Amino acid sequence: MSGFSDLAPLFDPRSVVLVGASERAASVGGRTLANIVDHSDFRGTLHLVNATRPEVRGLACHRRVADLPSAPELAVIAVPAAGVMEALRECAAIGVKICVILTSGFGETGEEGRAVETEMKALAQSTGMRLYGPNCPGVTNINKRLGFTFSPAFKDDLRPGPIGLATQGGGLGRNLMQAMERGAGFALWCSTGNEVDLQVADFIHYMAGAPDVQVIGTILEGIKDGPRFLAAARAAAEAGKPVVALKVGRSEYGMKAAASHTASLTGSAEVNSAAFRQMGIIEVDDVDELVDVASLLARGRPQRGARIAVFGSSGGACALAADMVGQAGIVLAGFAPETTATLAEKLPSFAALGNPVDTTTVTLTNPSVIEETLAAVANDPAVSLVMLPMPLDYGPVSLTVAERMAAAQRLSPVPLVPVWMSERTGAAYRHFAEAEMVPIRSLRNAAKAFRRFIDRGEWEPGAMPRGMGAGPPGPTRTLSEAEGKAMLRSSGLVVPEGRIARSDTEAVEIAAELGFPVAVKIASADILHKSDIGGVVLGLRTAEAVRAAFEAVREAARRHEPAARIDGALVERMAPSGGQEILLSVSRDPVLGQVMTCGLGGIHVELLRDVSRRLLPVDAAEAGRMLRELRGFPLLQGLRGAAPCDLEALCAAMAAVSALVEARPEGIEEIEINPLRVGAAGEGAWVLDTVVTLREKDAGPCG
Structure with a gap:
């Protein structure tokens, strides 16, 4: 686009x-x-x-x-x-x-x-x-000191820097700007108001190409044009510029408030988050976290396998920091022998020389050791970030410590991040800010920001979505199960062989041709959840059982859905038993377009809501990444001696469904396969039940 x-x-x-x-x-x-x-x-x-x-x-x-x-x-x-x-x-x-x-x-x-x-x-x-x-409120170019704005705060918020901001709300945008008080520097700020023409996406796209912007921060209440937003995010990803986003409207209350504020579409929070992950956008939970993460990314770029160090003079603060790090799933670096040797030479024998490094109070009485020891830790080849817990303010003594730490930053290839834990912000805090080290205000927040930083380094760009099929809802028609399965079969998915029977005699004949055992299901496009009304009978092994099942499913339909149009019954060969059942669907988000959802069947989806989502396109590699996000993924790998599932066939099936929708994104409203049964390695994946809904203009004959 x-x-x-x-x-x-x-x-x-x-x-x-x-x-x-x-x-x-x-x-x-x-x-x-x-x-x-x-x-x-x-x-x-x-x-x-x-x-x-x-x-x-x-x-x-x-x-x-x-x-x-x-x-x-x-x-x-x-x-x-x-x-x-x-x-x-x-x-x-x-x-x-x-x-x-x-x-x-x-x-x-x-x-x-x-x-x-x-x-x-x-x-x-x-x-x-x-x-x-x-x-x-207008536009602000801090790096060029230009303010075409009525804000009385413009003259006070002029610390230049590498972070560009695009927000929909003026108040929250100015809040971000005033993080300059702790050393954050900003290049540009745009607050888009009602977005009658230019949108946040336009400014993200501009910043993706602006040489003085390294990191892009955004606060979104809604996305008016999904494909345009995705195009802008794609430009930022291609330029290697991280986007850090706070999306307002993730709860029902927030959605209502956001809609009344900007009149933008808030969209599905789950789909928005999935799109962000796919595009490499780092989603945060609050404005302070946006500043924390954007500032970290402006100071250093994460690499795969990032490890951190903790360095401080309070044993308790270092222990608490390590605890927060562990809870966030972050790995502490193991030091090289040269690093440990330097620490042992410079610090007293009772100091903790591992990671965390507890220097003890020697740094208060002899602050000259800070610069060399901290620089040694920061230059260790295993270290990507250093956390500096600062539990209290000792006035002039703390200022000296801050000055030495800032000097160590000049010798460090990685960000040194003060965590200012005290409510008292004195000269030491201000020195960190002036050194643009951007103190974080709690250990919990620091661990969370470090986690986001590390996750960015692990992000693998795949096929970038373009918002195919985005747009308002329209009239639809749901296909019968047989029609839907015919469409999937023609697209390369494995579907049990079956035909529609109009009578019990025809059902027996079809079963004999297919070979027992078979399944009998009510055939009606008006009945989507057939098993809920007794419209499905499985594992039939005799002609008499098929005849009885034919009558039973028709009677169940007449009793529970008397207005439904009945085409007969679908007689299908039973798929191989065993394996795992998967829910796989593609549905249309009006803002961001066609989105795929997958999850393990049964309680994993219904109760635990253990699902993964992607905007299309999804190829086999992206499908594999989706599956690995599921909490239940170990079940697919073969838990406790069970045979591993045929992940190759499952990923191929997911890619085939994506390709089917990609070929007609405006025509397909929704495809739900529930379940898709995946057997053991080499056994394949079978479509057992599906509901396919088309836009009416595209709802012609299928197959």
């Missing part, structure tokens, strides 16, 4: 017009003007528009955009809602490339406001002028 515009005129324009410039310091137009003139390093041409004043703050004003002598690259709109459309039309008429609409009072207010947003979108589509907002 393409269609992304060049957003350079938004982040570094050569000329700007502020529409609604004001003398009133507290107004949107007044604050925006102050940020541009007083607090930015803007060296381009600035035009001002004010309908009633010839000048503002001694700067000449035009009455209308149409009066400008030339077309600025960027327009910042700060007029009341009633005047926004006129300003936008005039901007489009003279050739403005991008408009930032600070004004609120549109889609967030109701139907009338949404109607105006529809006009805005139509204007953007017809003219090619891009719109950012409305109802947004």
